[in-house]
Amino acid sequence: MEVEKTARSVEEAVEQALAELGAKREEVEVEVLEEPSKVLFGLLGRRPARVRVRVKDTPVRRAKELLGKVIDAMGLMVDMKFRETEEGLFVDIAGPNVGILIGRRGETLNALQYIVSLYVNKNRVQKCKVYLDVEGYRRRREETLRRLALRLAEKAKRKGRNIVLEPMSSHERKIIHTALQGRDDIYTYSEGEEPYRKIIISPRK
Incomplete structure (x- = not known):
């Protein structure tokens, strides 16, 4: 997405472009097409600045x-915070009725x-x-799963039989596996095909 704007100065033209794009300065690339200059030694006014502002194609x-x-299609009013780190893009959504x-x-x-992941990585x-x-x-779900x-590990150990959990996403299965790894009385493994893949907690014999 890009726009071209003219104004008395480069900065003014950029500000107009940012307002139209609904973007912040750090989110765009600015190409100065024409610097403002006087025409015919200033006798006939000034030539305005012209810029092309393009929104960066970032995650x-x-x-x-x-x-x-x-969210607009759902009619929700939310506040979204975006944080990009070496681990990935973290998006936090807050608001009423979310x-x-x-x-x-x-x-x-x-x-x-x-x-969103598919769209970001296309x-x-x-x-x-x-x-x-x-x-x-x-965060609350992770605490619940741990x-x-x-x-359930104690139950598997006490009853001496496998405990089969309901199907979970790969992220949630990882939380379960991590919570129980390193124990010498039980072990965990997954079976089944996505999206019905589930964890089994099994006592060691």
């Missing part, structure tokens, strides 16, 4: 674009994260992992 821009369309974005046990949130050579969260749901893992 943040792509995620913001898609999420904006989805529970609809989470869904049953995070199913809607996981689906939305998957779609035609990109260097892939970027996308982590989407709503009102701290991911407690569940410990409780």
Whole structure:
């Protein structure tokens, strides 16, 4: 997405372009097409500055674009914060009535994260992992899964038989595996095909 603007100065033209694009200065590339200058020794006025401002094609821009369309279509008013690190792009969404974005046990949130990830990484050579969260749901869910893992591990150990968990996403399965790794009384493994792949907690004989 790009626009061209003319104004008395380069900076004024850039500000007009930013307003039209709805972007911040660090989110764009600026090409100065013409510097402002006097015409005929100043006898006939000044030639205005002309710039071309292009929004950078970054993971943040792509995620913001898609999420904006989805959330607008749902009629929600939200605040989105984007944080890009070496690990990936983290998006935190907050606001009233955002529970609809989470869904049953995070199913809607996981689906939305998957779609955003596909859009962000389309035609990109260097892939970027996308982590989407709503009102701290991911953190609370991780704590719940860790407690569940410990409780079911004790149950498997006490009863001496396998405990089969409900199907989970790969991210949630990793939380369970990590919570129980290194134990010498039980072990975990996954079986089944996505999206019905599940974890089995098994006592060591």
